[in-house]
Amino acid sequence: MIQKFYLFQRASCLLVTLLLSMGCLKAQEHSGYKLPPKEILELVDAPTTPSVYFSKKGDLMLILERPGYKSIEEVSQPELRIGGIRINPVTNGPSRSSSYSGIKVKEVGKGTETAIKGLPENVKIDGVSWSDDEKYLAISVVGKAGISLWVADLETMEAKPLTGEILNEVYGNSYTWLPNNSLLIKAVNPNRGSQPEKPIVPAGPIIQETSGNAAPSRTYQDLLENEYDERLFAYFMDSQLMIVDLDGGMKPLGTPNMNKSMDLSPDGSYVLVEMIQKPFSYLVPASRFPYDVEAWSIDGSSKKTIAEIPLDEERPTGFDATVTGPRNISWRRDKPATLYWAEAQDGGDPKMEIEERDIVYTLMAPFTGEKKKLASTSLRFGGISWSDDDFAILNERWFASRQEKRSLINPSNPDAGKKVIIERSYSDIYNDPGDPVYTTNEFGEYVLLRKGDKIFMTSEGGSPEGSMPFLSTFDVKNKEQEILWRCQAPYYEQVVKVLDDKGQTFVTSKQSTDIQPNYWLVNTKKRIAPIQLTYFEDPYPSLKGIQKELVTYERNDGLNLSATIYTPKGYDPEKDGPLPVLMWAYPREYKSKEVAAQVRGSKYEFTRLYWGTPLYWVTQGYAIMDRTEMPIVGEGDQEPNDFFIEQLVANAEAAIDYIVERGIGDRDRIAVGGHSYGAFMTANLLSHSDLFAAGIARSGAYNRTLTPFGFQYEQRTYWEAPDVYFNMSPFMHADKVKTPILLIHGVADNNSGTFPIQSERYYNALKGHGATARLVFLPNESHGYAGRESILHTLYEMNEWLDKWVKNKGAE
Numbered sequence: 001m002i003q004k005f006y007l008f009q010r011a012s013c014l015l016v017t018l019l020l021s022m023g024c025l026k027a028q029e030h031s032g033y034k035l036p037p038k039e040i041l042e043l044v045d046a047p048t049t050p051s052v053y054f055s056k057k058g059d060l061m062l063i064l065e066r067p068g069y070k071s072i073e074e075v076s077q078p079e080l081r082i083g084g085i086r087i088n089p090v091t092n093g094p095s096r097s098s099s100y101s102g103i104k105v106k107e108v109g110k111g112t113e114t115a116i117k118g119l120p121e122n123v124k125i126d127g128v129s130w131s132d133d134e135k136y137l138a139i140s141v142v143g144k145a146g147i148s149l150w151v152a153d154l155e156t157m158e159a160k161p162l163t164g165e166i167l168n169e170v171y172g173n174s175y176t177w178l179p180n181n182s183l184l185i186k187a188v189n190p191n192r193g194s195q196p197e198k199p200i201v202p203a204g205p206i207i208q209e210t211s212g213n214a215a216p217s218r219t220y221q222d223l224l225e226n227e228y229d230e231r232l233f234a235y236f237m238d239s240q241l242m243i244v245d246l247d248g249g250m251k252p253l254g255t256p257n258m259n260k261s262m263d264l265s266p267d268g269s270y271v272l273v274e275m276i277q278k279p280f281s282y283l284v285p286a287s288r289f290p291y292d293v294e295a296w297s298i299d300g301s302s303k304k305t306i307a308e309i310p311l312d313e314e315r316p317t318g319f320d321a322t323v324t325g326p327r328n329i330s331w332r333r334d335k336p337a338t339l340y341w342a343e344a345q346d347g348g349d350p351k352m353e354i355e356e357r358d359i360v361y362t363l364m365a366p367f368t369g370e371k372k373k374l375a376s377t378s379l380r381f382g383g384i385s386w387s388d389d390d391f392a393i394l395n396e397r398w399f400a401s402r403q404e405k406r407s408l409i410n411p412s413n414p415d416a417g418k419k420v421i422i423e424r425s426y427s428d429i430y431n432d433p434g435d436p437v438y439t440t441n442e443f444g445e446y447v448l449l450r451k452g453d454k455i456f457m458t459s460e461g462g463s464p465e466g467s468m469p470f471l472s473t474f475d476v477k478n479k480e481q482e483i484l485w486r487c488q489a490p491y492y493e494q495v496v497k498v499l500d501d502k503g504q505t506f507v508t509s510k511q512s513t514d515i516q517p518n519y520w521l522v523n524t525k526k527r528i529a530p531i532q533l534t535y536f537e538d539p540y541p542s543l544k545g546i547q548k549e550l551v552t553y554e555r556n557d558g559l560n561l562s563a564t565i566y567t568p569k570g571y572d573p574e575k576d577g578p579l580p581v582l583m584w585a586y587p588r589e590y591k592s593k594e595v596a597a598q599v600r601g602s603k604y605e606f607t608r609l610y611w612g613t614p615l616y617w618v619t620q621g622y623a624i625m626d627r628t629e630m631p632i633v634g635e636g637d638q639e640p641n642d643f644f645i646e647q648l649v650a651n652a653e654a655a656i657d658y659i660v661e662r663g664i665g666d667r668d669r670i671a672v673g674g675h676s677y678g679a680f681m682t683a684n685l686l687s688h689s690d691l692f693a694a695g696i697a698r699s700g701a702y703n704r705t706l707t708p709f710g711f712q713y714e715q716r717t718y719w720e721a722p723d724v725y726f727n728m729s730p731f732m733h734a735d736k737v738k739t740p741i742l743l744i745h746g747v748a749d750n751n752s753g754t755f756p757i758q759s760e761r762y763y764n765a766l767k768g769h770g771a772t773a774r775l776v777f778l779p780n781e782s783h784g785y786a787g788r789e790s791i792l793h794t795l796y797e798m799n800e801w802l803d804k805w806v807k808n809k810g811a812e
Contacts, residue, residue: 033072036795039542039619043609044069044792046539051100052519055134056440058108058499058507060154061519061533062128062137065102069611072787076780079748081222083233084285085171086750086782089195092188092236093126093147093169096782100125103139105154108499108507108521108533116152118159126169131177132444136246138175138183140167149175149185151246162248163187168239171286172261172274178298179268182245189238189256196231203227208282216317216709216717217283221750224282233286234258237276243298253300260291266443267336270295270365272306272329281313288312293329295339295367304367306339318715319399320350320380326361332411333445334386337365340374342381350380350400360384360394362411375409375418384409385436387448393436393455394418400715402427402591408476421476427595429467433474433481434459437498449498453477456503458495461486466550466602469494471503485524492604493520507533511606513548514538543607545569546618550603553658555650559631560597563655565664566607566615566624573663579621580669580807581659583692584614585628586678587648589640589713596631611791612675612698612784617802623664628655630681641714641724648681649689656691669693671806673798676700676754676783677712679743683730683762686739694805695741696798699754699783702762703731707753734765740772742801744794746781754783774801 035041045068053062079095080087088095101123103116116137119125124142131138137152139159146165152158166187167174175185206226224230237258242250253271260274277290293306307326315321322344329341340362346352358381361371379396382404386392389412396405404426407418422433434457438446449456454473461468470486484503487493490512496519497507504525511517519533538544547567555561567579590596609615618624630651634640652672659665671694674682679700686695704711704725708718718725726732745759756777763775776797778790785791 033789033793034796035792036616036799037620040616040795040799041792042542043540043616043619044611044788044795046609047537049516049536049539050104052534053128054497054507055130056444056446057134058497060134061106061108061507063104063106063113063534064100064125064128065104067099067101069788069791070786072780072789075787075790080232080236081748081750082229082236083224083280083289084220084222084287086222087170087236089236090144091142091146091165091169092167093142096786097126099142100128103128103137103152105137105157106533111531111533114157116157116159118152119150127174129175129177131181132179133181136181138177140169140174146188147174149183149244151183162244162246163250166190168236168259170236170239171276172259176262176264178243178264182243184253184262184264184271184298185242185244186239186259186262187242189240191256192235192238196228196235198228206282213314216315217313218709218711219707219753219755220285221752221755223285224280230280233280237286241271241273253298254296254303260286263331264298265331265337265365266333266441266445269298270337271298272331272339277308279311281311283313284311293326295365302366306363306367307341316347316349316351317709317717318350319713322348322380324348328381328383332362332384332386333443333447334388334392334411334441335364336443339363339367340384342377345376350398358396372414374411374414375407377405379403379405385438385448386411386445387450391448391450393421393448397426399713401425402595419476421474421479425592425595427590427592428598429460429462429600430464430598432459432462433457434470434472437471437495437503439498439501449501449503451501454482456498457481462598462600464552464599466599466604467492468602471495471498471506473503485522490604491515492602492606512604513607514544515606517606517608540607540609542619543615546607547571548603548607550599550601551658552599553654555647555654557650559593559633560599561629561631561651561654562599562601563628563658564601564603564626565659566618566626567664568618568621571623578660578663578666578669579623580802580809581623581625581665581671582614582617582802582806583625583628583652583655583670583672584678585630585651585672585674585681586676587630587632587644587681590631590633591635591640593633593635596633600629601627611794614673616795617799620799620802621807622802623659625655625659625665639714639716639721639724641721641728644724644728645684645688648684649691652685652689652691669806669809671696671802673697674700676751680730683737683741684728684733686741687730687733687736690738692739693809694801695739696744696801697741697759698744698794699746699749699751699759700743701754701758702729703758704729706755706758711753731762731765734762734771735769737766737769737771737773740774740801740805741766742774742776742797744776744778744797746778746783746785746790748780749783751783 048066051064086095106113127140129138139150143165147167148165149163168188239259240256241253258276263272290311295304326341332338342358346354356376358377360374363371377396379398382395382397394407406422409418410416437449437456439449461470468487493510499505516538521531549565552562632640660667672692673696675698679697682695682697766773
């Protein structure tokens with residue numbers, strides 16, 4: 001029987017209940033949401049930089065304007081949490097999605113910029129999509145009673161509605177363009193009736209039974225719990241595919257189903273439809289419910305069942321485990337209508353020794369023939385980058401060893417086998433050749449940009465000096481790489497769109513420490529000066545002049561570590577003395593000391609703020625040690641977590657020693673903090689060391705016996721490694737905590753494993769052992785906080801905690 005967390009159903013009264021039951025938390029604190037210092041408040045409310053989205057040809061760019069943070073009223077709208085998803089029952093869409101507030105279209109060559117007109121006032125845009133000929137733009141708009149589809153004519157720059165508020169965006173995409181400039185949409189079934197009413201009297205007990213087959217499952221949130229949840233899930237998933245023309249005319253395609261996804265074939269003649277089936281599960285989310293995969297002709301004349309995927313409850317343990325039967329069924333992007341997929345040959349069990357672990361098959365339209373073997377993998381199948389019938393790149397990965405392999409295959413001659421062109425640790429950023437650059441083919445599909453045996457690649461360009469991204473060609477014949485362009489100091493610049501087939505004209509995103517990222521047009525052939533395309537202003541003028549430094553130092557075992565240090569404008573350690581420090585971090589596991597020691601990030605990146613950053617406190621006189629590397633290494637047959645505590649403490653000691661020896665930090669006034677796994681790290685550091693003056697732990701998990709089938713990157717179960725689960729659980733060591741700790745958690749946390757009860761029970765354990773602790777629950781907030789009031793109150797709590805226990809430590 002699944003443990004029931006009634007916490008979710010009583011979210012509205014949880015805060016009051018907890019405050020009243022936890023004596024030291026001052027039950028009389030009912031003064032509402034509070035504000036942080038003025039300098040932090042102004043940074044939170046700074047204008048949001050627009051997002052940019054390029055057309056396939058690259059001649060146009062959309063500038064999507066973004067509003068500021070939502071109000072707590074918006075965050076608190078009605079929400080259903082069923083099947084592992086969160087639904088707004090009013091709009092038939094996701095309940096916690098972001099939106100855009102306006103669209104501008106910019107011509108890359110001319111630089112002219114025009115706003116799309118005709119959209120509703122105070123519009124909430126949740127998606128956009130170019131038509132195949134890029135003459136139109138489809139826009140989904142969230143209204144008061146649902147989601148509607150609009151279309152903008154890019155010649156007139158006028159938008160008009162195509163449908164009423166009928167789109168069903170509960171799960172997966174809700175519209176896609178057809179080649180004739182009509183659209184295939186997923187609409188709410190017009191005949192689905194009214195929403196099921198919750199029965200006052202339960203129909204009976206909730207019963208689950210196992211037949212003896214092992215069904216290990218990681219800890220999921222928001223699962224179905226009863227028959228009423230099942231009826232709700234089926235109701236909101238109920239949808240009808242329809243074809244809509246540019247005049248708003250509609251005709252149905254197929255019959256209503258619980259449609260999970262739809263994917264149009266490259267030639268537009270078929271649509272691949274995934275439809276969820278029963279039985280549902282109370283153990284896994286909707287992504288693992290049974291579903292059928294069918295190929296429908298777009299004219300409705302034929303349907304062909306491609307696969308019937310069973311319920312995915314019983315799967316071997318480990319991140320390299322998978323399902324049996326067809327998976328990842330997709331269209332070949334270089335063919336009119338050919339499907340491909342992978343099938344595990346090891347029963348989905350990574351522990352099985354086998355030469356061919358996965359086999360990739362293809363099946364051509366009209367899907368009446370036999371599937372054909374295309375290739376096999378020794379690792380787990382990770383996708384294919386297509387080019388044409390003679391050239392494709394097969395990708396495979398293996399988590400346990402952090403290994404990736406990329407191979408050249410000839411789709412027209414599978415018997416020719418494959419040629420491995422790249423084999424490496426995917427954690428190794430110094431030797432990362434990059435990812436392929438794509439262009440569009442005659443179907444408008446993304447395929448490899450290549451010139452003969454050379455494919456174009458973009459890489460982060462990791463190095464001991466930090467990341468310096470580059471554009472290159474990679475010769476698959478001799479495995480040689482030629483750098484065509486590389487970012488130059490003092491900038492951090494990345495190629496975001498290649499505009500020609502020679503890699504000579506492209507668009508970059510360019511930034512530096514105090515220069516906001518903007519887009520530039522670069523032409524290396526003509527050797528003319530780059531042309532600036534956007535002029536987004538610096539949203540944080542008050543941060544001008546703060547000092548940023550990417551630093552490296554050594555752990556006690558010689559492992560190289562790195563961090564980014566920020567100090568206030570004009571700060572000089574010799575003149576001003578050491579500062580209070582806020583160290584922010586997130587542990588990561590590695591299988592190689594050499595890779596773990598690599599420097600990550602760039603000292604030339606713009607100082608970008610978001611709701612959860614620690615950088616706000618540089619305005620309050622603190623030194624910030626951000627991205628403080630906390631590598632946990634286990635080489636060969638050793639698992640990283642077997643050494644978690646000792647390596648974690650050693651990482652923290654090295655960071656503290658460095659910033660103190662530099663004269664920047666005051667050893668007695670250093671706080672440590674983190675979010676999610678960083679909160680788990682913080683609690684562990686306070687349990688097993690006395691290095692810090694205070695800790696801040698947001699939305700963490702503290703008792704690993706509540707996640708017994710694995711957590712983070714730990715593949716072993718509790719029963720396979722009980723000592724690891726015990727030693728790594730701060731809850732088990734609450735009696736050792738002598739350092740003040742602030743716990744913050746969203747009441748509606750949806751992240752796997754970080755149930756709010758984790759903070760509730762950990763706080764009680766701390767309180768029971770006399771620790772100094774404060775617990776703050778944020779009503780209606782998820783794993784990441786969205787409401788402006790919640791964010792500002794979080795920053796208020798953090799500031800008060802830091803000032804009391806760090807900056808003013810020892811003061812009266």
